Amino acid sequence: AKNSLFLLPGDGIGPEIMAEVETIIAFLNRKGLTDFSLDRGLVGGSAYDAHGVAISEADMAKALAADAVLFGAVGGPKWDGVPYDCRPEAGLLRLRKDLGLFANLRPAICYPALADASSLKRDVVEGLDILIVRELTGGVYFGEPKEIVTLENGEKRAVDTQVYTTHEIERIARVAFDLAKARNGRVSSAEKRNVMKSGVLWNQVVTKIGREEYADVKLDHILADNCAMQLVRYPKQFDVILTDNLFGDVLSDIGAMLTGSLGMLPSASLGAPDAATGKRKALYEPVHGSAPDIAGTGAANPIAMIASFGMALRYSFGLIDLAGKLDEAIARVLGKGLRTKDIAQKGEATVDTRAMGAAILAEFE
Ligand code: NAI
Numbered sequence: 145a146k147n148s149l150f151l152l153p154g155d156g157i158g159p160e161i162m163a164e165v166e167t168i169i170a171f172l173n174r175k176g177l178t179d180f181s182l183d184r185g186l187v188g189g190s191a192y193d194a195h196g197v198a199i200s201e202a203d204m205a206k207a208l209a210a211d212a213v214l215f216g217a218v219g220g221p222k223w224d225g226v227p228y229d230c231r232p233e234a235g236l237l238r239l240r241k242d243l244g245l246f247a248n249l250r251p252a253i254c255y256p257a258l259a260d261a262s263s264l265k266r267d268v269v270e271g272l273d274i275l276i277v278r279e280l281t282g283g284v285y286f287g288e289p290k291e292i293v294t295l296e297n298g299e300k301r302a303v304d305t306q307v308y309t310t311h312e313i314e315r316i317a318r319v320a321f322d323l324a325k326a327r328n329g330r331v332s333s334a335e336k337r338n339v340m341k342s343g344v345l346w347n348q349v350v351t352k353i354g355r356e357e358y359a360d361v362k363l364d365h366i367l368a369d370n371c372a373m374q375l376v377r378y379p380k381q382f383d384v385i386l387t388d389n390l391f392g393d394v395l396s397d398i399g400a401m402l403t404g405s406l407g408m409l410p411s412a413s414l415g416a417p418d419a420a421t422g423k424r425k426a427l428y429e430p431v432h433g434s435a436p437d438i439a440g441t442g443a444a445n446p447i448a449m450i451a452s453f454g455m456a457l458r459y460s461f462g463l464i465d466l467a468g469k470l471d472e473a474i475a476r477v478l479g480k481g482l483r484t485k486d487i488a489q490k491g492e493a494t495v496d497t498r499a500m501g502a503a504i505l506a507e508f509e
Pocket residue numbers: 157216217218219220221236406407408429431432433434435436437438443444445446448486
């Protein structure tokens with residue numbers, strides 16, 4: 145059977161950067177290196193314009209049936225006034241929920257050619273290659289009760305609840321350990337066991353999974369606030385960082401800024417392995433949004449989207465060599481000085497979206 149990819153380009157620059165990935169896929173198929181079958185759908189504002197919803201049921205069914213979903217970005221001022229349930233982000237939230245995407249993978253990779261664009265000194269980030277694994281469907285963002293109540297004295301009281309079950313911690317821990325095995329064999333688990341019960345359980349469950357199932361992976365525990373500090377002080381000490389939804393939100397944004405522009409950052413979100421096939425549901429998307437300020441101008445950097453496709457090659461299809469070659473092609477193009485506006489010194493672009501995509505493909509060949 146063919147490997148199926150479902151493309152949801154979305155809004156703004158989404159279709160522009162997805163087009164560069166489609167060119168690469170067409171090349172890979174033509175060369176016989178892959179046998180991807182492609183289907184395309186609408187999500188976000190573009191789905192709302194066509195169907196009056198943020199994603200149609202037909203496209204949801206295709207996303208559920210596909211081996212992997214490639215997602216561009218959604219949103220823009222055009223849809224600011226649409227009903228809450230139909231807002232562009234609702235399409236992404238629905239996908240995450242129905243595909244059961246509980247593991248969010250955010251690599252922080254520093255390409256040598258861009259080390260000077262980091263917020264940190266070159267020697268601190270040059271050669272950096274870490275992976276932050278964030279739990280995405282539990283914790284304080286979703287725990288109940290979640291409310292603002294008015295007390296008898298008229299004061300208000302806001303409540304959010306941090307909840308994690310053993311099962312939720314086990315499954316995200318296994319994702320992190322599996323990834324570490326395929327990398328440098330180290331997991332750093334970040335929580336706040338000193339002040340949070342959920343941190344105590346997190347620590348216990350991760351320790352148990354590590355000892356019983358991954359004796360070959362080195363595990364250490366770090367308090368989440370210290371982890372934030374260490375990420376800025378000496379990030380190369382880490383390999384895989386495993387953490388919950390809230391801390392992962394913050395730590396992955398720190399990781400992002402270690403390596404430069406939003407236009408460079410890919411991500412993956414994975415679900416549970418299928419009982420029959422062992423394959424995980426998966427969605428791959430750049431970290432950035434739809435960038436309406438530059439949509440249609442050719443200024444969009446396609447690298448985050450192309451690198452997200454690289455993550456799909458690696459994690460959904462086991463095409464590790466091909467994924468590595470794609471990453472090398474990106475590094476070489478940057479090494480040659482090609483720059484879209486977002487990563488150019490003084491904002492002087494040397495290439496537009498299509499020329500950047502074409503140059504990466506040419507290096508890849
Ligand atoms: P944004 O990430 O779209 O843009 C922030 C800044 O970075 C802008 O100046 C933009 O031009 C630049 N930028 C982003 N991606 C770039 C790329 N590939 N190449 C060059 N420059 C790039 O975030 P913003 O402006 O806060 O949000 C714009 C829209 O995107 C909003 O409607 C927001 O809701 C939506 N959004 C969607 C996300 C998603 O689809 N997952 C994530 C974040 C925001």
